[in-house]
Amino acid sequence: MKISYNWLKDFIETEKSPGELSHILTDIGLEVESLEVVQSIPGGLDGLLVGEVKTCVPHPNADRLRVTTVDVGVGELLHIVCGAPNVAAGQRVIVATVGTTLYPKTSEPFKISKSKIRGEVSEGMICAEDEIGLGQSHAGIMVLPDDTPVGMQAKEFFNIQDDYVFEIGLTPNRADAASHLGVARDIAAFLRRGHRLPDVSAFKEVSEGHALAVVVEDTIACPRYSSVSISGVQVGESPKWLKERLSAIGVRPINNVVDITNYVLHGLGQPLHAFDSDTLSGGKVVVRPARAGESFITLDGVERKLHIEDLMICDAEKPLCIAGVFGGVHSGVTETTTNVFLESAYFNPVSVRKTSKRHGLKTDASFRFERGTDPDITMLALKRAALLIVEVAGGHVSTPISDVYPVPIHPxxxxxxxxxxxxxxxxxxxxxxxxxxxxxxxxxxxxxxxxxxxxxxxxxxxxxxxxxxxxxxxxxxxxxxNIEIKRQIKASLTTSPKPDKETVQNQVADLLIGNGFREILSNSLTKLDYADNPASAVRILNPLSTDLDTMRQNLLFSALEAVAYNQKRKQPDLKFFEFGSTYHTLEEGYLETQHLSLVMTGRQVPEQWNHTNKPVSFYHLKAAVDAVLQRLNITGLQVMDTPEIGYQYGLAYGKGVKSLVTFGAVDHTYLRKTDVTGEVFYADFNWDLIRKAIRKNKITYREVSKFPAVRRDLSLLIDADVSFDALKAIAEKTERKLLKSVNVFDVYRGDKLPSGKKSYALQFVLQDEEKTLNDKQIDAIVKKLIYNFEKDTGAEVRK
Structure with a gap:
């Protein structure tokens, strides 16, 4: 937001320099990001002085030139060669001294230097108005009144004042400071002095006149609507002071009526809109919601499909503008306008923000309305604008003020x-x-x-x-x-949950990164089509777009979108992980759950001459999952087929009925939905349950055994419905002391096996902490294992 120093002083009397005000504004929360000098005339007429032509004679070597001596108040006369036909002795003129840079209206800037022109020395330049940027005329030099003091600076004679513009980084909560008045109020509070409002005492409200009827159908979206009519205006170019004020803050002047509305907007913070009264049908203005299917052409020439929650300013037949956001192509004033209907309203911030977002329109008016304007300033702004329009465009206030304000907004x-x-x-x-x-x-x-x-x-x-x-x-x-940092800080000790959340997360992240994974961060906002259960989805009331209207219910689609993004950029070999939250709506409220996701696709290693191009498989993902659980020392988990949707096949590790992690190959339906090619393997850890599982973990020390472990493998043909978990339970029950671990290292299903059967290759690790095992002991344990597998599951040992 830009604030003019000269304009600011209309609202507060201060002797503070622009630099001092910059520090004050930053200290009180209105951070000044830059301070720039703005000159209404390029160069600011620096180096130009009033001079008196003492002598003027023809140039001896040029018929059209004159040789002059000029007094500019520096003691010595300047010798200047001049080609203007109207130069004469005794004149008061504008002189550019040596070293001055001129900014002509029709050519590039140039610097005055001492030179010789046709053999005669010239120590400056007597200027025409176009040569110093004051006008377009080049018929001759500027001749000033005879009583103009010699040596006076030209900028002082023409009353040229430099301005300073503050660029303020306005935070969204400071709607009250989105104007020169708002900034002045804060400065006044800091300096403990008063500020002033524009004087509108000259406004004389008329008691007669045919005013347009104003009907506000939606007083929630439009709590207050003030208006007045002005007749007999003449739309044209704005006066110099008004154009300079607007140009200083980067607002392009348009015409005197529109410029006044912009002037009041940036001065008082109250947006206004001026309508051509003669184009309004039916003799009334209606503030109403848009009708279903209604369309509207805005000032930018775009036809927009309106939403039933859009608030519209209309006449008796048609919409005129989108309230608080943007005008219509036929709603503004033109060069032919003679009668103006002036609007000053207060619109509901939520309503304006939704409409602005819905249509992708950002204007100075919507910027202020959607943050909250002052409902008590509409009348002051209306009167101020009406007085200025009459002043710069002529005409007169022709109707009483209309102020529809059924339910006042209280402090x-x-x-x-x-x-x-x-x-x-x-x-x-x-x-x-x-x-x-x-x-x-x-x-x-x-x-x-x-x-x-x-x-x-x-x-x-x-x-x-x-x-x-x-x-x-x-x-x-x-x-x-002014708030000192105390030498002593008093604080009570507070307990924190163990283990530390951040420490555990960092440990796992380091492990995954060390194994070639890269961390991704995804948006929690996604589209409803990605929800596991749309009925329990958390919807956004004011979404930025239809693709960002729902809080995610899983991390799967975030991972798949990252995979698709990289695949389209020729990066097919991917290993990602992400810590993030999922969101659900329940009867008792909202549920937010922390998750860790892993995703793998492509080759095991990048393509190289000494490596085969083997793709990653389910077992590579399983190894990563097992590594995470081992790092966290989570043991004793049950293994089951994953019950989760979204997988072609997979496993789940859990305790009781709760799954701590599910992992497997992603279903092709989900891959097509995100435009992913190839096989993708995905794991989802319920991180909240993981943290609970490790809460009571203790660090224990066990001496490394002096006696070797022994491995034995068995290949079993079993029924398809027998799980590894069941086999592991049988093994642990069979040998409780010496059996250290049971793992499955191969699973086979295929047409070479009988129908309804599968093959498991199991690994058993045996170890005695007190002595070395011999073959007789090992064989006895293996025989007991085989016997129990055959008895309890009907397994057959494959040779």
């Missing part, structure tokens, strides 16, 4: 406690100082009890509705730099 009233304000700030600011700041900010104190104030906050301070907001206001005006 925010609540209590604040001095002690709480001091505690939050961290300094015992005197109570009288706190009250002084509050009142300086324009907040009224209704009454004061012991240590408690009841305050009345004006509606334009939309972000000040609670005690903590008042505390923030007091702190920024008092000054963050």
């Amino acid at each position: 925010f009233v609540f209590e604040i406690r001095y002690a709480q304000v001091q505690q939050l700030i961290g300094k015992d600011i005197p109570e009288i100082e706190i009250r002084s700041i509050i009142e300086a900010l324009g907040i009224k104190v209704r009454n004061e009890a012991t240590g408690i104030l009841t305050v009345e906050v004006p509606p334009y301070k939309v972000d000040v509705t609670r005690e903590v907001d008042i505390t923030e206001e007091v702190l920024r005006i008092y000054g963050y730099n």
